Amino acid sequence: MKLSERLKELDTTGADAAPRTNGSGPSTTTSASTQAPAQPAARARAKTDAPEQVDPLAQLKQRAQQALFARLGSRLYDSSLSDDQLQAFVRQELTEVVEAERTPLSAEERKRLTEEVTNDVLGYGPLQPFLDDPTVTEVMANSDDAIYVERVGRLQETSARFLSEDHLRRVIERIVSQVGRRIDESSPMVDARLPDGSRVNAIIPPLAVDGPTLTIRKFAADPYQVDDLISFGSMTSEIATLLDACVRGRLNILVSGGTGTGKTTLLNVLSSFIPEDERIVTIEDAVELQLHQDHVVRLESRPPNIEGKGQIAIRDLVRNSLRMRPDRIIVGETRGGEALDMLQAMNTGHDGSLSTVHANSPRDAISRLETMVLMAGMDLPVRAIREQIASALDLIVHITRLRDGSRRITHVTEVHGMEGQVVTLQDVFLFDYSPGLDEDGRFRGVQRPTGIRPRFTDQLEQLGIPIPPIVFGAPIEDADGIAPTGRPRR
Ligand SMILES: Nc1ncnc2c1ncn2[C@@H]1O[C@H](COP(=O)(O)OP(=O)(O)OP(=O)(O)O)[C@@H](O)[C@H]1O
Numbered sequence: 001m002k003l004s005e006r007l008k009e010l011d012t013t014g015a016d017a018a019p020r021t022n023g024s025g026p027s028t029t030t031s032a033s034t035q036a037p038a039q040p041a042a043r044a045r046a047k048t049d050a051p052e053q054v055d056p057l058a059q060l061k062q063r064a065q066q067a068l069f070a071r072l073g074s075r076l077y078d079s080s081l082s083d084d085q086l087q088a089f090v091r092q093e094l095t096e097v098v099e100a101e102r103t104p105l106s107a108e109e110r111k112r113l114t115e116e117v118t119n120d121v122l123g124y125g126p127l128q129p130f131l132d133d134p135t136v137t138e139v140m141a142n143s144d145d146a147i148y149v150e151r152v153g154r155l156q157e158t159s160a161r162f163l164s165e166d167h168l169r170r171v172i173e174r175i176v177s178q179v180g181r182r183i184d185e186s187s188p189m190v191d192a193r194l195p196d197g198s199r200v201n202a203i204i205p206p207l208a209v210d211g212p213t214l215t216i217r218k219f220a221a222d223p224y225q226v227d228d229l230i231s232f233g234s235m236t237s238e239i240a241t242l243l244d245a246c247v248r249g250r251l252n253i254l255v256s257g258g259t260g261t262g263k264t265t266l267l268n269v270l271s272s273f274i275p276e277d278e279r280i281v282t283i284e285d286a287v288e289l290q291l292h293q294d295h296v297v298r299l300e301s302r303p304p305n306i307e308g309k310g311q312i313a314i315r316d317l318v319r320n321s322l323r324m325r326p327d328r329i330i331v332g333e334t335r336g337g338e339a340l341d342m343l344q345a346m347n348t349g350h351d352g353s354l355s356t357v358h359a360n361s362p363r364d365a366i367s368r369l370e371t372m373v374l375m376a377g378m379d380l381p382v383r384a385i386r387e388q389i390a391s392a393l394d395l396i397v398h399i400t401r402l403r404d405g406s407r408r409i410t411h412v413t414e415v416h417g418m419e420g421q422v423v424t425l426q427d428v429f430l431f432d433y434s435p436g437l438d439e440d441g442r443f444r445g446v447q448r449p450t451g452i453r454p455r456f457t458d459q460l461e462q463l464g465i466p467i468p469p470i471v472f473g474a475p476i477e478d479a480d481g482i483a484p485t486g487r488p489r490r
């Protein structure tokens with residue numbers, strides 16, 4: 001009997017071992033004999049995304065991997081070694097490990113074993129196929145045996161597994177050590193990036209109660225462009241025309257929306273409307289924006305080091321950028337005191353700025369801004385803050401992830417001014433939910449103009465940027481011709 005057949009037989013007798021239960025004590029000692037197989041068959045069968053397959057080399061692979069981890073120890077995370085050096089090192093050690101196994105292997109089996117173990121040890125283990133899969137946009141490991149992905153806007157559980165909690169922990173350590181950071185009990189949560197730019201968050205016990213947790217927002221090498229967003233129904237071509245004019249006309253625009261709704265993607269699309277001859281400064285926590293213009297300076301904030309020193313916040317970068325002769329300042333996400341500096345900059349000639357804010361509606365975006373300005377610690381009266389907001393901001397574009405997984409712009413809202421103590425807002429486009437769902441559970445509706453022609457259209461016209469009246473098209477209106485905002489149409 002060939003080795004692969006023998007191993008297959010072994011595997012089928014042991015493969016239904018119960019999967020490890022979460023929080024079942026320390027798992028640093030994971031000997032091959034007690035270890036659940038890489039893909040517990042019972043759970044795997046319930047999943048749909050990967051075909052069920054028992055790998056004949058699985059047990060050998062697992063033993064080789066454990067032995068390799070034991071031999072290499074911390075050298076695996078040594079950032080002074082180049083990738084090539086580490087590869088060579090691992091291959092050499094692995095050859096010795098496989099030889100010590102004394103299991104006869106064909107040349108092909110040996111090659112495959114070496115490839116797979118090297119990938120597991122040097123790469124991202126079971127996450128690798130998802131990182132390579134262009135249809136996956138987000139990868140989430142809640143623990144070593146619960147890996148979820150997001151595909152086409154929908155969450156799916158997968159049958160992939162880490163060998164153990166320790167294995168997941170090692171992958172996390174590899175990722176964070178590559179960017180010169182450390183994760184341990186004293187600093188149990190870290191933001192990092194993969195070499196391809198994907199955004200990573202890792203959080204480990206004691207903060208993550210059920211074990212190390214890893215979330216990867218994959219970097220879109222080819223980010224969505226305006227035409228993609230139109231084809232997804234995220235916006236209409238009329239909205240695209242309006243936004244293009246607003247960006248060229250140097251209006252200050254805020255993208256608002258919940259987490260993962262597509263704010264950064266939309267900000268990237270808005271940035272693509274900036275004319276080539278302008279100097280752009282982008283400020284982000286982790287570089288995500290991909291601008292095609294030539295004249296771009298990218299700034300990235302810095303977290304404090306292990307002693308808690310050396311932090312450079314977004315706010316510091318916003319202030320610094322004002323001395324860099326920017327034509328445009330783009331702040332990836334406004335989430336703190338930098339809101340005040342942004343508003344001041346917008347009100348003092350740095351118009352055409354763009355940013356995003358985490359909010360549930362355009363109105364909520366205004367109150368978030370207010371709170372963030374208060375975080376700047378200037379003790380400003382609320383009315384003064386609102387006046388700053390009302391005079392600085394021109395437009396809020398709100399994006400939502402709907403129940404069907406699609407991301408849609410639901411509001412394009414003009415910031416009008418102040419009425420008494422209140423910042424007045426005027427919706428120009430609203431998502432129309434009334435057509436309901438189609439047979440696949442997808443929203444049929446589109447964004448419709450409310451019929452209100454925003455005030456800034458005159459201003460843009462004077463700048464030589466006319467907006468065709470068709471953009472504001474036929475309004476949604478009730479029988480007496482009153483737009484849904486309650487104001488008579490102009
Ligand atoms: N209009 C869209 N249609 C479909 N998918 C989209 C759209 N916009 C963004 N996505 C996808 O949704 C995911 C989240 O996008 P993005 O990073 O832009 O969201 P975000 O709101 O900035 O998230 P966060 O709150 O985490 O910063 C990405 O994987 C992206 O490819």
Ligand SMILES: [Mg+2]
Pocket residue numbers: 263264265333
């Ligand atoms: Mg974002």
